[in-house]
Amino acid sequence: MSDSISGEDGTLSTQPRPENDDDSVPLPLPLSLPLLLALSGSPGGLGLLPLLAASGAPSGIQKANRVKKDSLTQKYGQQAGRFRQTTGNVAAIDFGTTFCSLAYTTSIAKDDIVTLKLNQYHSRVPTAILLKQNGTNSIQNFNADDPVIRSPVYEVESFGYEAQEQHAKLRASERFKYLYFERFKMTLQQDEGVNRNMSIPSSSDTKCHLVEVIAFILQYLKKELSNHLLQSGSGVLISDFDWVITVPAIWQSRGKRMMREAAYQAGLCSSYKTIDRFIQVGHGMPKQDEDNPDKLSLALEPEAAAIYCQTMSNKAMPDHCKVDGSIQSDRYLVIDIGGGTVDITAHRHNEEQGIEVITEPIGNDCGGMKVNQEFSKLLQKIVNDEGNFAKEAFSRYLDTKESGVLATRKAILNELLNRRFELAKVTFGSKACGKDSLPAGQDDDDIAIELPYQFVQFYGVDEIESGVAALQDDRIELDDTTLYMKFSLVAELFQPAIDGILSCTASVLERLKGDIDTIYLVGGFGGCKYVFEKISTLNKANYKEHSIRIIVPKDHSLAVAQGAVKYRLEPDIICSRIMDATYGTDICPPYLPGRHDRKYFVGIDSRGIPRRRDVLLHYVDRGEVINSDEVVTAELCPLSDAAKSMKIDLYSTLDKDLEYIKDEEEKPIPSVRKIGEIEVDMPNEESLPREKRLVEMTMDFSHTEIQVRAHYTVTGMQVKATLDFLTNNATQ
Template sequence: MGGGDGKKESGATGGGSERDSLSLSLISQYNEIPLERGREIDLSFLVRIKAVAEMNEDRRAPVTLIATIDRSASMKDKLPLVKDSLKFMVQQLRDEDKLAIVTFDHEVDKLLPITSMTSSGKVLAKKAIESIRERGHTNLSGGLLAALQLLYDVPLSESTLVESIVLFTDGKANFGIKDREPLAKATKSMVNEIGRQVCVFTLGYGSDHDSDTLHAISDAGNGLFYFVENKDSIPDSFCDCLGGLLSIAAQNLVLTLTVNDELCRMVKPPLTSYVTESCPKQTYKITIPDIYCEEEKCIPIHTRLLAASSTAGCIESKAQILSCSLTYFDILRCSPKTTTATGAVLVSKEISDPVIVKEYQEDIELHLTRYDVAEAISSATKLADEGQLESARAALHRYKACIKKSVVFGLPLAKYFEETIDESLKGLASQSHYSGHGKPSMMNYSLSHYQQQSHGAGAGASSILSDGSGVIDRDTVVESFFGEKFYLIEFIAFILQHLKNLLMDHFSRTTWPLKTTDFDWVITVPAIWDAPGKRMMREAAYLAGLLTEYGSINKFTPVSYRSLPLPNEVNPDKLSLALEPESAALYSQETVGDQIESDPATSIIPRPSDYMVIDAGGGTIDITAHIEADGSIVVENIPTGNAWGGTQINEAFSKILEGIANDPGFEKFLASGDRSQNMADIIKIFYTEFESEKLLFGKEQTEEIRISLPSRFVRFHDKNLQAGIKKRSGIDYEDDMLYISKEVVESELFGPALNGIIECTLQAIKSNDNDLSTFYLVGGFGGCKYVHKKVKAAIDKSFHGQGRSCNVIVPPTPQLAVATGAAIWRKNPEKIKARRSDATYGIGATQSFEDDKHDEYYKFYNEEQEKYKCDSIFSVFLEKGELAKSDEVITASSRPSRQRNTTMKLQIYSTPDLGIQYIKDKNGKSTVTKIGQIVIDIPNPDNLPREKRLVDVTMDFSGTEIQAKAKYRVTGEEVKTVCDFLSAQQT
């Protein structure tokens, strides 16, 4: 097939259509070059091969995997995680996929022959996995060759397009073939004998494995080597490896490059580690390994244009400098393909210097840097192998300095290059550390840069489940539907980082590129959230890099018994948390005079001074009452609400569908094939099909809602659906469509949630002392026609019973009310003058004992101070229901409890009650809840006595977050103060 035009202004053309798995393009660093007699010009190009962005599961090529597992005695404490990883692997395979399991110690056992992963095959696989027990020594060659023999014995007619071996070991070969070269030769010989595209992936664990040998095996077997540094990384490494194997887009790639020898010559061979063959007439053939979905392979090409007389015939036209063609086998389409691209540049006599295309110049420089980093790390590895650690470190430092001077310095990918150099330098700390950890890591880094091989193609989590403890702290863990565990704060951080990257990518295409630090960031949160919930969003923003140009999260921390550290607070004033009902109120007040005439629910009324906001979102209902006077707002009530948001409707529908299909939790369907694809179907049912019907329900003439069911779900559950419908009234099923009558929707789906919303709303109205009559109903769920109709009717009925009238208004685009209002608030946060405290807040304190004030039970003698003190006093800052004004703060003085302390921690407590005097009763039971602590730095370089080291702590409860500042009287300066609400359960 021929090539099509790409970005013509830069001399780049490319081939490949939307129907192909790969696209090919060729870009030039210059858009235009001058015609100048006798002058030669260096010109660089970048060949870019890009695979399709996502895998269509129905078209994925079947795979055959041979899991080859070291079960020697040293594997005892790793085998449980290896087994779990193998079980996860089994879950991801489809009926047409095949799996075999080989284990080795001093003996080799084929626990599972090559078996199709049907439901019965998966049962056999799981039994085989459970039977693995540790014993003996390490006959690595025996296990590997047995795995290769299994593939050799498969007839061509029964083979699959993707055939791979995944070998896991934690030690060195001490049985069978022990030396690297013979083992690599044996691997290559067997792969050649098989005569098909076979890949061998090796996973080396810890400091005792032979990384050189495993690298040699994976190279000989056309695969990759993974260094598994610790136990917690075992599942991730298996997932990365498996994810790639299940998303191969193309195989047998051969790239042919030809230079126009009449106009230029190749300065040096293409910069790549792939096998490159030099052919006549400045032509090169490059063999490229399998490419996975979303992967990109880029190869820099250096050419030199000959003296300008050679290009005289190309004046004011495109001179074709380079052409390339790519042949490959398209795995997703099961057919061979060819695509082409050309590199051309405009020759002009009107200019004196080449015209650079900045975006392409950076691209080319990045990949030149990538290749140079791989070379630098590879050279440092060779030096370290010879015992020259100092020379290795010096080489890496020199190249890191080069990056800082290059045009790509500061770009995200260049930062990653620097990080890999830094990690390599850590591996060179000592000869023993290099041998155990440094070398395999450095080999991984250099290989990764050389081959641009993605190590993150594993299936990701697409749903999270709360741990159900009800306590949120920095170590709260959530679980994906694959059973993988993640720290909630990091999960949120990756979401925030993704949103940030989308925004920055958008602005990067503007005339003035912006940095993350150019923005003030606002995150909206429900008003009913407590301090730890709000603090989690702030710390997640720090991790996501919203407030800095560096140091954002790049991987999940393995879940363990160790607590996550407190993240660094950088530019904290650049981030604000906006309360959602307040934001919605600001938006609604701004738009109240511009209602949509066609909707009677939004009739125009005078701007109210008293009003209530009902924010009905997906998860929560959030209600606040406001008084507006002289342009300022007072939040008059304690925020109230509940969890009867829109997802409750989805839960009710889920119960109905689970009952009809006789499949609780849809576990049967999820386990019937590829779990991630099946989960995607479930998500589509609820968050695409049902969600749109839910929001439209309540319009005139609505008699039913109709839900289109995915074909996979229908094929699996068709008989159950037919039988289940017969047991239900008001629900029909026909032609992959589920029909739910208006009566069922109102009573079973919306009924419970609306009762919860209405009950909460009426209670908020009753407890409000002000004579308000305007209600704003906002949020994605609040914009639902039926919700508005029912909430309005309930409030109308309540008011009519008192002989009063009211207005229940849904503003335009209610789903955007919170986001738009948050921007309005951030521009003028002082507009909210005061808020009611939702609880009583204070700190635990120790004071000098006073007979007429303190209880004898809490009396104790302080030997250092030589006086009687009273312990466990609840020193109250703010009472529940008290109005916290924006211009009022609370100041208290404190000093360290011990002379040697350079940090002071004030524990913060809260209670819904009034009149609490002590933080625990006489039985030792807590009377208040510890929600966090204020951590204050109090240095003491002059070794001042404790009594002179007073700190004035200022607390501000009037904002959307609890804030604290501290002034050290010793210096008269503010000291570092952190409000830590996520370590409350650890101290």
């Protein structure tokens, strides 16, 4: 529970409940005032709240005030109502599960958005990083007296395709010097277990904090852009840039906060922070300081893609989905299908205000990696080395005590499953349209996957041939060390991903009753012709009367990064959103005999006002439309004259009518979860009594992240306010 206060002396006075449980006990003070001080459940705070439920809210529901951002500007100055300003120098990182890209623009170039080449040939490269010990113990900003144990110093040896290739070719005797990470972003989707201390294993099974691995990658991308700017003679410094990092729309607050804290560690928001070693797992990761937080924005991937799609031209489409007339749309879906996730959002184009989000985001984990996972299962079956709840996949192959050999074998598996099969998968995706269900004898097309020599040597050609024969499927054969698979069999590997994509798509279309005119397909896997064909088939079968167009941008894999730059330049271009949950905090408002359940009566405060416990103050409700020019406010005062800060617990629930966070027996209600903690500074340079030291807290729910600000009403100055979603005692 949050900090609590009551009464002039900061204490909560209680009295025994009457045995007859009579709710008609006379009240010490009249409750006819238009406003009452409602006791915040947080150690410190009082909120000025309406006595009765807000207009439109169910009886008993406590609703916070909602105001226009312009009103904050009038009270506290120009900066107060503006949450995401920019100088016009913007860099956006599309940090994907399998691939990443970086786009940028400058105030000089204005609307000219450039996609940075991350190697000699590619603007989009695998999210793979190889780190090498540099053999020294130096570290910038390292405090020798710091008790936290840190690893040796690491430098980025290579990134992207080069990292994959170099990692695959490392000698077993050298692997102890390296850490290799790839395809780890999906770890953040399971929001409940995400925290600062979360770790992931490298290819050599060395565990490192996930937030630091992400920070190394972000720092590398920052340096790549900095070097490019210097070489191009643009005159723009890397410190002049504001940053955007894209995240899946289905992510919750914890995953988003991890990306923000990684950005702080990487020095995206400051010129002095760097990372070159890891805090050893087992030693707690510290909370990151809020360094220039307004220099960083997070953008939802399908929303960034929506911005891109609404501004592209007909020339930006491949031939297989050309349409007549304008490709802009009034009501449309964006389906962003990357390597890890499927993200779908529905939008309406508002000519005067921008883009309205008209449904809650929906999605799942049926991205392109799902196909690779199905191939892995098939291969495990062939070599009789299947994984289950008791053992990992390819456990016989990975059963070795030699760390260098283990790392080499993992690298070989990675090469097979995520590079060789990936190339074959792309071939199928571009050529299989109409060929995946041909009758036997006409299914002549196939893909070829060459098995690595070391893999074949370990299992043996005879065992692999026997495994293929045991499948009793003439659509797959082994010729020497190469597997050949007919298109119809590969289509079966695609099917779980296709089913997941179509299920989400149908769910949104059903909710909107098919009332859209366009579907935009973006993301690496979203641009696959085979996926396009399957969604087209769904559309023709169920929504033919709506004439829904399906459009794939030619730069479908770069749409998110480029759209994210536009989002930062015009943050209010997404003019409204639908809330995905109800958010609020616990308070102790007045108790009214005859109206409130006696079991929630907690006592009488020092002002003589009866209070009830564990009431959820609703900031916003699930399904509610939040406009980009609106914020929620509450006034707070500290627990005592000496208090310098206060903490407020933030809760989330899918129940928009929930009144209490605990039941009659004071047990937590399962449908509500604590998701974070707000900490607000409470200054007192004037030595005023606490009741005059009001701080107005402002919460913005209209963008990708929940943002909090606070102003000291005595001086009008902004004070520090942080919202931490990674606290250990959060239960989300």
